[in-house]
Amino acid sequence: MKAAVFHGPRDVRFEDIDKPQLEPGEVLVRIGACGICGSDLHTYRHGMFLQLGDPLESGRVLGHEFSGEVVEINGDVPGVSVGDRVTTVGMGGNAEFIRISADRAGALVPLDDSISYVEAATTEPLATSLHAANLGDAQDEETHVIIGAGIIGLGILQCIKARSNAKAIVVDLSDKRLAKAEELGADEIINARETNLVEALSGDVLDSENLLSQTSGGIDVVYDCAGMGKNFQGPSVLEQALAIVRQNGKVVVVAVFEQDVTVDFNVVIRKGVQILGSWAWEMDEFLESARLIASGEIDRKPLVSHTFALEDASKAYETQLVAEEAIKVVFTP
Numbered sequence: 237m238k239a240a241v242f243h244g245p246r247d248v249r250f251e252d253i254d255k256p257q258l259e260p261g262e263v264l265v266r267i268g269a270c271g272i273c274g275s276d277l278h279t280y281r282h283g284m285f286l287q288l289g290d291p292l293e294s295g296r297v298l299g300h301e302f303s304g305e306v307v308e309i310n311g312d313v314p315g316v317s318v319g320d321r322v323t324t325v326g327m328g329g330n331a332e333f334i335r336i337s338a339d340r341a342g343a344l345v346p347l348d349d350s351i352s353y354v355e356a357a358t359t360e361p362l363a364t365s366l367h368a369a370n371l372g373d374a375q376d377e378e379t380h381v382i383i384g385a386g387i388i389g390l391g392i393l394q395c396i397k398a399r400s401n402a403k404a405i406v407v408d409l410s411d412k413r414l415a416k417a418e419e420l421g422a423d424e425i426i427n428a429r430e431t432n433l434v435e436a437l438s439g440d441v442l443d444s445e446n447l448l449s450q451t452s453g454g455i456d457v458v459y460d461c462a463g464m465g466k467n468f469q470g471p472s473v474l475e476q477a478l479a480i481v482r483q484n485g486k487v488v489v490v491a492v493f494e495q496d497v498t499v500d501f502n503v504v505i506r507k508g509v510q511i512l513g514s515w516a517w518e519m520d521e522f523l524e525s526a527r528l529i530a531s532g533e534i535d536r537k538p539l540v541s542h543t544f545a546l547e548d549a550s551k552a553y554e555t556q557l558v559a560e561e562a563i564k565v566v567f568t569p
């Protein structure tokens with residue numbers, strides 16, 4: 237079968253590999269669409285999260301954001317039939333087929349006919365956004381700031397807007413992504429390349445030496461969806477988040493860090509900030525995300541910026557790497 241195989245940083249190749257063989261209780265899904273996740277991208281760039289792929293003799297098949305059609309079942313799996321359109325979780329979706337292990341077969345989520353495979357492949361990242369949004373728990377009168385307008389940040393925006401009247405401010409370095417945030421209902425957008433975020437949102441003029449010595453800031457909840465890239469210099473998004481958050485506010489950290497950040501914990505203590513790490517999601521959040529897409533409460537179509545065939549695997553990963561251009565790159569094998 238066709239597959240995109242990861243061999244090392246910046247090295248993903250289109251290859252012909254063996255089609256998976258099913259053990260009893262397992263299900264074979266023909267991939268309809270599979271997105272490139274931020275975590276896949278960290279692997280692609282630096283070899284992070286190498287454990288998150290199906291090992292082959294040489295290389296790994298990445299990809300866990302997929303949807304497709306059930307084409308084979310070994311034995312009897314309750315609630316699943318050949319021909320079902322589904323989305324679920326698993327590793328190795330950058331391929332023509334994926335084997336769903338017996339312990340995961342119960343988590344195959346049926347898809348409404350009105351939802352395309354491409355949209356359905358964004359269920360998993362929406363669940364990641366929903367988990368972060370649940371931690372942020374937006375209330376109508378609050379102001380929430382989302383830093384980083386990639387698929388996760390934009391998904392958090394969609395969750396906040398679907399479930400509350402909270403004001404949402406989105407911050408990014410890319411005008412293209414910010415325009416998307418506006419299209420999806422952001423009340424305000426800020427390009428941090430042009431505007432000093434801390435000055436704009438705390439009202440204080442800060443010198444860079446003293447970024448965090450202040451204790452003001454009026455933002456109820458800040459989401460760090462940017463993290464710290466390997467070569468980034470200057471005050472981290474996390475430090476900026478701590479500067480703009482209000483007394484007793486929350487900072488939800490959903491990004492991945494490629495380098496360590498230094499945080500003045502006296503600021504955390506003096507402001508009584510809750511720092512909440514947000515990793516992945518619970519199964520009920522995955523199901524809720526599928527429901528939000530099916531009901532039309534959240535429209536994921538505007539977030540898919542590119543689709544590629546597996547044959548163009550390398551180009552697809554390079555495209556997702558260019559944040560300015562891509563929001564979500566999806567393989568349609």
Ligand SMILES: [Zn+2]
Nearest residue numbers: 273274301361
């Ligand atoms: Zn993902």
